[in-house]
Amino acid sequence: MADKHRISFEPVDIEMEVGEDEKILDAAFRQGIHLMHGCREGQCSACKSFVLDGEIQMERYSTFACNDAEVEEGYVLLCRAHAFSDCTIELLNFDEEELLNSAPLQRIRTEVLEVVPHTHDIVGLKLKPVDPPAYEFKPGQYADLTIPGTDEHRSFSMATIPSTGDHIEFVIKKYPGGRFSALLDDGIAVGDTIELTGPYGNFTLKNGHVLPLVLMAGGAGMAPVLSLLRHLSETGDTRRIRFYYGARTPADLFYLDEIRALGERLPDFGFVVALSESAEGADALGVAAETGMVTEVVEAREPELHRSEVYLCGPPPMVDAALALAARQGVPDDQVFYDKFTTSVRDE
Template sequence: MGETHNVRFEPVDLEIEVDEDETILDAAFRQGVSLMHGCREGQCSACKSFLLEGDVQMDRYSTFALADYESDEGYVLLCKTHAYSDCEIELINFDEDELRNAVPLQHLRTKITGIDELTHDIVSVKLELLEPATFDFKPGQYADLMIPGTEDHRSFSMATTPTMAGRLEFIIKKYPGGHFSGLLETTFEVGHELDLNGPYGSFTIKESSERPIICIGGGAGMSPILSLLRHLSELEATGNAKVRPVHFYYGARTAKDLFYLHEIKEIGNQLPDFGFVPCLSEETTADWESMGVAGDFGFVTEVVERREAGLDAAEFYLCGPPPMVDAAMALLDGAGVPIDQVHFDKFTTTVPQDS
């Protein structure tokens, strides 16, 4: 362990202790403070903040997340920043309600109970909790699944909700050459144990908001959105839900890449104002009637732009391949949607992706 320093955050009047050997973001997690974050790998810019005072150093990060000129001006990525003196940092993106209402990090031991193919490259991995028997998290958050025998991990969003006692589901895209993907093909099977750490992420329903909700997903980005939808249906069933329109746009290449259509339809039947539009980018015809949905054609962001008016009045939840999230962010920025109304997870992979 290194020396410990105090880091004060403005404008929220909050202070934490940070060891030199840990990042500021990890120190916040450890002390139950929910700073805004995304990938935690220096690639998404969600935790970008401004150093007002103090001595810090950053581990390697992507200049797409923090340009050189921004670093020269004093901006930092908290997921890569180590404090070497007492510091004062201005938070750019934060939710004060969430900031002081974090779920503490937990380490769990689990057992695989199912690995089910949903499409040719997406699987559902179901886990049973072994120790502890419960996992406290907020719908929409994610966890780090540890790769056995190493200190490496891969981050995946939960598709389940905390009320689904003792079990978790992760919707995972398989990448050729991917380490975790390879284990799904060759090693992992029912009964295999997996450790995980979490929860992470701020991809959660903002209970204080009454804005319409628009979800935009693609690929395995279905996972946290499904968690949110399952949560909203649970609230509706118990009479605790706010009446908020919920529209879900899901982008896929072909009809064969769609899954869980029946469950989404069932959830929609439980919500008072719900719309689901699957969008196919590589097909111009599809038998929507046989699938029981009313879909559309084109890239998912194009469909949203055609169908949704008054984007700046809604709250957005984005999760999917980085190019999809980037396109959605550009659309929303052009429509004047305030950044605090946009919540996103944009995971990166260890192997190249097609756009």
């Protein structure tokens, strides 16, 4: 049995136990401590922290997330880090509200209820929790789905909200050769069993916040933003809410009727699609559409972006461009929340 050590987190005064054979981030999830995280694969730096004392070694990681000079100074990625002594770690990014108040990590067996194509490369997957028959999470979070017949998993954001207890909905982009997404065409059928582990992610609405919301998404980034919208509509949120969705052509749009219906229940809601290749035929869809990248449309329409909370979700180029826009517009870091998909981990 692997040796166990104590981890003390500063400046939040939280302690936990970790085995040498488990990653520090995984040990935190196991004990109900919700540390900041993103990809959980050493690629995004969301869990970057600083070792004040103790011996830590990391598994393979991207030097873009934590470069050699930072590692020499004592920085680590908690999703790749193993402790080999008692340690004191300074958390650089944390949300005190969620540290000990997030939904616990759960492992459940689900049954496939529906596989439905939304566009030529976006598929909807609905799962029914079976054992246990309930699943706790927050709007905007994601889960790991085990690839049937393997021990591997892929991570996908949930489009549903907790009150929709009879099913969990995912929006998944298909990629050529994708180990999970390829099965959505031929391999995963209604009635099949899929193991789910979650919830993960910090792309959640913050209690008590009152600033206007600007939501930006592209591709399968629709899923967590739709979850947020469903929650905002259900709770009757009164803030100004603007949703910008980026796609190539009108044929790449989906969920338009539901977004329209959700918006009708919100007092100050606007929805705009940004079409990067062609807007031909968009008028017939009954939505406001502009030609260009979604970040270009937001920059033109949101001159007061710095006075909003900004939620970004989609492929890395879109999120990187949106983060650059937020920086140019002077949006404070604590008003920007993002989920950056990667093809190998998040939307495969």
